[in-house]
Amino acid sequence: MTTALVTGASGYLAHRLLPIVAGHANVIGVCRQPPIGNVDAVRYLPLDLTDRAATHSTIRRLNPDVIIHAAAANPGHDESTMWAVNSEATKSIAGIAGELNSRLVFISTDIVHCGQHAPYADDAPAKPINAYGQSKAAGEATVLASCNRAIVTRTSLIYGLEHIDRGTAGFRKTLEAGNELTLFDDVLRQPVWIDSLCNAICLLAFDRTDETGTINLVGNQVLSRADFALKMLRHWKVSTDNSTNNIKLASARSIEGLPLDCTMHLHRARGLGIQLPGVDSVLAAA
Numbered sequence: 001m002t003t004a005l006v007t008g009a010s011g012y013l014a015h016r017l018l019p020i021v022a023g024h025a026n027v028i029g030v031c032r033q034p035p036i037g038n039v040d041a042v043r044y045l046p047l048d049l050t051d052r053a054a055t056h057s058t059i060r061r062l063n064p065d066v067i068i069h070a071a072a073a074n075p076g077h078d079e080s081t082m083w084a085v086n087s088e089a090t091k092s093i094a095g096i097a098g099e100l101n102s103r104l105v106f107i108s109t110d111i112v113h114c115g116q117h118a119p120y121a122d123d124a125p126a127k128p129i130n131a132y133g134q135s136k137a138a139g140e141a142t143v144l145a146s147c148n149r150a151i152v153t154r155t156s157l158i159y160g161l162e163h164i165d166r167g168t169a170g171f172r173k174t175l176e177a178g179n180e181l182t183l184f185d186d187v188l189r190q191p192v193w194i195d196s197l198c199n200a201i202c203l204l205a206f207d208r209t210d211e212t213g214t215i216n217l218v219g220n221q222v223l224s225r226a227d228f229a230l231k232m233l234r235h236w237k238v239s240t241d242n243s244t245n246n247i248k249l250a251s252a253r254s255i256e257g258l259p260l261d262c263t264m265h266l267h268r269a270r271g272l273g274i275q276l277p278g279v280d281s282v283l284a285a286a
């Protein structure tokens with residue numbers, strides 16, 4: 001049977017991705033912390049991806065047919081950690097994937113864009129304006145340069161309906177503490193339902209292995225960050241009524257390093273028959 005190595009196995013995306021990958025392959029999940037709910041079929045392996053020698057020897061020994069590289073230091077980490085994980089560790093992984101001729105799927109982000117030239121094509125060149133975007137863009141470049149069988153997927157805010165996403169959890173905490181919550185109404189994104197994203201990643205990892213380059217995998221509905229937050233808070237039964245809460249809408253125009261409009265085309269995903277429903281249709285179906 002096919003062997004798949006998934007990095008970021010303790011992360012938010014992985015809690016839905018791993019069970020789906022386990023339907024295609026023997027799965028080894030790499031992380032440092034305990035995962036969100038153990039998936040029985042997955043063998044978890046502790047590994048610090050910034051340890052280059054350990055990463056090389058572990059992946060060489062496992063010799064996976066497929067690597068899904070979902071580990072990342074997301075915004076909130078310091079710049080040197082973001083660089084070490086998103087760029088340098090990605091460079092190690094891509095180098096070995098190239099050497100072993102493994103299929104590599106790298107999970108990237110819409111934040112590689114500056115937010116001034118939307119809508120972005122699948123192959124739009126990265127032009128990041130913050131440290132996270134820069135580190136992920138460097139990761140993308142090294143993946144495409146080092147591994148012939150790699151595809152870079154650019155995704156957006158990931159949410160699920162069973163396990164609260166990090167952003168919404170943070171907003172809920174702010175409100176529950178009785179603090180004012182400021183939401184940006186001019187930051188545009190295409191939040192992506194975790195299950196649709198996981199299915200798309202698996203299609204690219206196991207079936208459409210001839211697909212290379214970059215592909216946008218975002219939900220097909222553009223929402224402001226504020227609208228998305230309010231929809232998610234209501235889904236998680238948090239009151240968004242300002243008679244009991246203090247929610248303020250604001251512009252992000254004056255905030256340096258925050259891309260405003262990361263709207264993306266979905267031409268390539270549509271051509272592959274990938275379904276990426278928007279937030280309203282996911283909530284309505286639920």
Ligand SMILES: NC(=O)c1ccc[n+]([C@@H]2O[C@H](COP(=O)([O-])OP(=O)(O)OC[C@H]3O[C@@H](n4cnc5c(N)ncnc54)[C@H](OP(=O)(O)O)[C@@H]3O)[C@@H](O)[C@H]2O)c1
Pocket residue numbers: 007008009010011012013014030031032033034047048049050069070071072073074085107108109110155156157158159
């Ligand atoms: N969540 C979003 O809304 C969003 C939006 C756009 C793109 N993405 C991309 O989607 C992917 C998955 O995101 P996520 O939300 O699932 O991330 P997450 O919940 O923050 O999880 C990050 C994962 O990376 C692992 N990791 C970080 N540093 C590591 C290291 N030095 N060695 C080994 N593992 C390390 C963490 O494992 P340990 O902590 O156990 O080490 C964890 O499993 C990432 O590539 C991210 O950039 C996410």
